[in-house]
Amino acid sequence: MQLFARKRIEILIERALLKRLADELDRIGEIPYSVAPLAGGRGRAGRWEADGQVGKAAGMFVLWCIVDAARTDDLLKVLFAIVARQVGLISVSDVQVCGQT
Amino acid sequence: MQLFARKRIEILIERALLKRLADELDRIGEIPYSVAPLAGGRGRAGRWEADGQVGKAAGMFVLWCIVDAARTDDLLKVLFAIVARQVGLISVSDVQVCGQT
Amino acid sequence: MQLFARKRIEILIERALLKRLADELDRIGEIPYSVAPLAGGRGRAGRWEADGQVGKAAGMFVLWCIVDAARTDDLLKVLFAIVARQVGLISVSDVQVCGQT
Amino acid sequence: MLALAVQNLASPSVLFFSMGIGASLGRSDLSVPEAIARFLSLYLLISIGFRGGAEVAHQGLTLALVLTIVAGIVLSAGLPFIAYVMLRGAGLDHVNAAAVAGHYGSISAVTFVAVTGVLTQLALPYDGHMIAVAAVMETPAIFSALLIARSGHQGVKGQFSGDFLREIALNGSIVALLGAFAVGWITGERGMASLKPFLLDAFPGFLCVFLLDMGLIAGRGLRDGWRSLSIAVAGFAWGMPLIGAAFAALFAWLIGLSAGSTAILMTLGASASYIAVPAAMRLALPAANPAIALTLSLGLTFPFNLIVGIPFYIAVAQMVAG
Amino acid sequence: MLALAVQNLASPSVLFFSMGIGASLGRSDLSVPEAIARFLSLYLLISIGFRGGAEVAHQGLTLALVLTIVAGIVLSAGLPFIAYVMLRGAGLDHVNAAAVAGHYGSISAVTFVAVTGVLTQLALPYDGHMIAVAAVMETPAIFSALLIARSGHQGVKGQFSGDFLREIALNGSIVALLGAFAVGWITGERGMASLKPFLLDAFPGFLCVFLLDMGLIAGRGLRDGWRSLSIAVAGFAWGMPLIGAAFAALFAWLIGLSAGSTAILMTLGASASYIAVPAAMRLALPAANPAIALTLSLGLTFPFNLIVGIPFYIAVAQMVAG
Amino acid sequence: MLALAVQNLASPSVLFFSMGIGASLGRSDLSVPEAIARFLSLYLLISIGFRGGAEVAHQGLTLALVLTIVAGIVLSAGLPFIAYVMLRGAGLDHVNAAAVAGHYGSISAVTFVAVTGVLTQLALPYDGHMIAVAAVMETPAIFSALLIARSGHQGVKGQFSGDFLREIALNGSIVALLGAFAVGWITGERGMASLKPFLLDAFPGFLCVFLLDMGLIAGRGLRDGWRSLSIAVAGFAWGMPLIGAAFAALFAWLIGLSAGSTAILMTLGASASYIAVPAAMRLALPAANPAIALTLSLGLTFPFNLIVGIPFYIAVAQMVAG
C-alpha cells in the first residue's frame, strides 16, 4: 500500500459560523472537508450540551480537511481569519493517505 | 503512565457501504473500530448535508480503528479494496495508547 | 501562521460514565474538551449500534482535549483511573495549534 | 381535469413541497433534522402498509389481486429496459443510464399516497390491496438495472451474491411496509380502531412535514445538479412517466380493474423511487452518480406526477375502466 | 386578574416548563434529544403560521392589519434603543447591551401561543392575522441592534453585507412561519380540515414537551449564568416587558384594535426572542456573550410573561379597548 | 385465558414487537433513529405519568394507595435477593447475578402499559394511582443489587456516595414519570381535556413504533447474546416473573386490592426493567456484562409477560380478589 504524507487540519466551530466557513473553503479552491456534530464540551465560556437546543445559535461542529502540506499555511490563514473573533480552535496534525488522493 | 505506539486508521465511508466494511473487519479477525456520523462535507462530488436525508443512499460516516503497526498494511489493503471504487478517503496517523490494550 | 505543539488526548467512553469524566476534568482545573457521539462500533464486548437505543446505559462518545504536553501525564492518570474498570480506550497524539491558545 | 390539477396544486402537501423547493433554491437554512426525516419516512411506510392490510382484511383476497401483483412485477422489471433505451438516446452513459432506469421501474410511496388522497376526495373507490402491489413493485426494477449494467460490460460483475439479494429483500423500508401490512391484515378493524388517531388522522400533517423535507432535498438537487443534466435527459423525466402509465393502463384494462385501481396502477408505473432504489444502486453500481437519479426522480418526475400526472391518469383511468 | 394568573400558573404547559427548570436546577439528566427539540420548534412555527393564514383566509385582509404590521415594525425596531439605554444604565457593557437589546425588540413565538391560549379560554376574540404581525416583528430588532453596536465603534463593522441580509431574511424559522402562513391562507378551511388533528389537536401536547425542553435549557442557563448577572440587569428582564407592553398598548389604542388583539400586541412587545435573534447576534456581534441574553430572555422574561405578564396585559387591554 | 392470550398476541403492539424481532434476526437494516427512540420513551413516560396523576386527581388519595406503595417498595427491594439466589443456582457468577437481580426487582413501564390496556379491553376497573406504585418500584431494587454485590466482596465498594444516590433519584426517566404525574394531578380533568389527543389518542400509535424498536433491540440481543446464556439462566427469565407475581398477589390480597389493581401489582412484580436500571448498574457494577441482563429482560421476560404472563396474572387476580 503506498502512503502519501498530508496534513489534517481540524477546526472546532459554532453552528452559526459553519456556513460561512464552508463557503470560504469553496471560494479558495474547492477544498474538500468533512463535518461532524459535537454533543457537548467545555471551553473558556463554560460547559455546554447539544441536547435540547433549538436555535441556530447553539451547537458546535468539528470540521476537518486532509490537504497537501504545501497548502496548509494559506488555508490556516483563511480559517483563522474567520474563527479568530469567535469560539473556535484550529489544530494541525500529520497523516498519511492511502492511494492516489 | 505507560504508553504504547499504535496506528490510527481513519476512513470516510458512505452509509451504503458501512455494513460491508464492518463485516469485512469482522471477517479478517475481529478488528475493533468506532463509527461516528458526519453532518456534511464536500468532495469531488460536491457539497452534501445529512439534514433531511431519508434513504440509505445518503449520509456518510467516519470509521476509525486503533491497531498495531504490524497489522496496518494488511488492514489497509482490505479497506482499500472495499472503498476504492466508491467515495472514501483512508488516512493513517501515529498515536500512543494508554494501558494494556 | 504561528503553530504551537500540543497533545491531543482522545477517549472512547460510555454514556453512563460521560458525566463523571466531565466532572473530573472540571475538578482538576477546568480542562477544555469536546464530545462527539458515536454511531456504533465493535470491541471486546462485540458489536453495537446507537440506533434505537433508549436507556442511559447504551451509547458511546468520543471525548478529546487538546492540552499542553506538560499536563498530559497528570491528565492521563486521572482519565485512566475513571475508565480503567470500564469500556474505554485512551490514545494520545501530537498536534499543533494555531494562534494563542 | 384542469380543475383537478389546480385543486391538487393547492393542496397543503403540494404547497409544503413547493415551499421546501423555494426555501432551498433561495438558500434558506431551513432544514429537517436527519433523525426526524428518517422517522417520517418510517411513519409513512407503516401508515400506508397498515391501512392497506386493514383494507385487505376487510375485502378479502381476490384473483384480481394476484393478477395485479403479477402485472406490477412485470411493469417493475420491464420498464427499466425502456427507460434505459430512452436515456441512452438522450445521451447518458451506460452505467448512469442503467442506474436511473432502475429508479423508474420502482415506485414512489409518496406519489402512491397522493393519488389515493385525490381518489378519496373524488369519492372514487379503489382496492385497498393496491398497497401490496406497490410493495412488490419496489425491487424487481433493481435486478433489471443490474442485468442491464452487466450486459456486455466486464467491469460490473459479481453483484448477484446471496448477501446482496438478502440486503435488497430485507431492506428496512420494504420490511416496514410489508410488516405493517401484515399487522393491519391480522388485526383488521380492531387494530385500526386503536391506531386511527396516529396512523390515519395525523397522516396529512406528517405528510406535509415530510414533503417540506422532500422539497428541501429536491431544491438542493436542482440547485447543484441541473448543470449536469441535458435538456434531453430532463425531458425523459417528464416523458417516462407517461410511458409507464400507458403500460400500466394496458395491464389494468386486461385485468379489468376499477377506475380507482387503474389510476393507482398507472401512478405506480409512472412514479420513480427515491428511497429504496438509490441505496441498492450505490452498492451495486458505485460508478453511477447518485445525484443524477435523485434530481430526475425527486426534482422533476415527482412534482410532474403530483401536478400534471395524477389528474391526467385519473381521467384516463375513468375512460379505460368506464 | 389574580385568578387568571393562578389558573395560568396551573396550566399543563407552564407546569411542564417549571418541571424542566426544576429538573435542570436539580441536575437531573433528563433531556430532550437535539433533533426532537429542533423538530418541535419547526412544528410550533408551522402550526402557528398555518392557523394564522387560515384565519386570514377566513376574515380577509383589512386596513387594521396593515396598520398593525406597521406598528409591529416600529415596535421591533424602536424597543432595542430603549432596552439599550436601560441595560447600559444597569451596568452592562456596550456590545452585550446591544445584543440583549436586539432580543427584546424581537418576539417569542411561544409567548405568543400562550396569550392566544388564554384568550381562547376566556372566549375573548382576537384577529387571526396577528400571527403575521408576529412574523414581521422577528427581524427589524436585529438591524437596530447592529446599528446600536456600530455607533461610534470601529470594531463592529461591515456586517450589513448582502449575504448577511439574506441570511437574516431567509432564516429557517421565519421561512417556516411565513411559508406555513401562506399555505394556510391559500388552502383555508379545506386545508385546515385535513391538518386539524396534527396541527391543532396535538398542539397542546407538543407544546408541553417543547416547554419542558425550554425549562431544561432555562434551568441550565440560570444554574451557570446567574453569577454573571447583576441585580440591576436581572431587574431589566422584568421591567422591560412592561415598557414594551406599554408602547404596544398605545399603538393598539391608536389603531383601535379589539381587546384580544391589543393583548396580543402587548405580549409581542413584552416578549423577547430566543430562537431567531441569538443566531443573528452570534454572527454579527461575536464579542457578545450569548449566555447573558439567553438567561435573561428564557430564564427570567419568559416565565415572568407567562405567569404575571399575560394576565396583566389582558386586564389592561380590556381597559384600553373597552 | 387462552382466548385472552391469543387476542393479546394479535394486538398491534405485540405484532409490531414481533416484527422488530423478526427483522433483527433476519438482519434487516430496519432501524429507528436514536433521537426518536429516546423521544418515544420520554413520551411514554409522560403519557403514563400524566394519566396516572389525572386519575388520582379524580379518585383522591386513599389508605390503599399508601399500603400499596409500601408493598411495592418491599417487592422491589426484596425480589432481587430471590433472583440472586436463583441466578447463582443457574450458574451465573456473583457480579452478573447481582446486576441481573436488580433488573428483576425493578419494573418495566411498557409491560405496565400492556396490562392496563388489556384490563381496559376487558372492562375490568383498576386504580389510576397504580402508576405511582410503578414509579416507586423503579429504584429500591438498584440498592438491593448493590448490597448484594458488595456482600463479602472488597472489589465492589464506595458506590453509596451522595452523588450516586442523586444520580439514581434524579434519573431522567423517573423525573419525567413523577413530574408528569404531578402535572396530571394538579391540572386534572382540565389538563386532560387539552392533552387528550396527544397523550391519550395517539398513545397506541407511538407505543407500536416504540415496541417495533424494542423488538429490533431485543432481536439484536438474542442474535448476539444467546450463546452466552445457559438453559438454566434462560429458564430464570420465565420462572422469575411467576415468583414475582406470586409475591405481589399475596400483598395485593393482604391489602384487599381490586382484581384490576391486583393484576397490575402482579405484573409489576413480574416485569424487569430495561431503561432505568441498566444505566445504574453500568455505573455501579461495571464488571457486569450488560448484554446478559438486556437479553434476559427484553428478549425473554418481556415477551413472556406480554403473551403468557398478563392473561395468567389477570386470571389469578380475579380469583384472588373475587
Ligand SMILES: Nc1ncnc2c1ncn2[C@@H]1O[C@H](COP(=O)(O)O)[C@@H](O)[C@H]1O
Ligand atoms: N483545548 C480544547 N480541546 C478540545 N475542545 C476544545 C478546546 N478548547 C475549546 N474546545 C471546544 O470549543 C468549545 C468552545 O470553546 P471556548 O470558546 O473556549 O468556550 C468548547 O465548549 C469545547 O467544545
Ligand SMILES: Nc1ncnc2c1ncn2[C@@H]1O[C@H](COP(=O)(O)O)[C@@H](O)[C@H]1O
Ligand atoms: N480531503 C478530504 N478531507 C476531508 N474530508 C474529505 C476529503 N475528501 C473527501 N472527504 C469527504 O468525503 C466525501 C466524499 O468525497 P468525494 O468522493 O470526493 O465527493 C466528502 O463530501 C467529504 O465529506
Ligand SMILES: Nc1ncnc2c1ncn2[C@@H]1O[C@H](COP(=O)(O)O)[C@@H](O)[C@H]1O
Ligand atoms: N482499538 C479500537 N479502535 C477503535 N475503537 C475502539 C477500539 N477499541 C474499542 N473501541 C470502541 O470502544 C467500544 C467498546 O470496546 P470494548 O470495551 O473493547 O468492547 C467498541 O465498541 C468500539 O466502539
Ligand code: NA
Ligand atoms: Na415506476
Ligand code: NA
Ligand atoms: Na419584544
Ligand code: NA
Ligand atoms: Na419486577
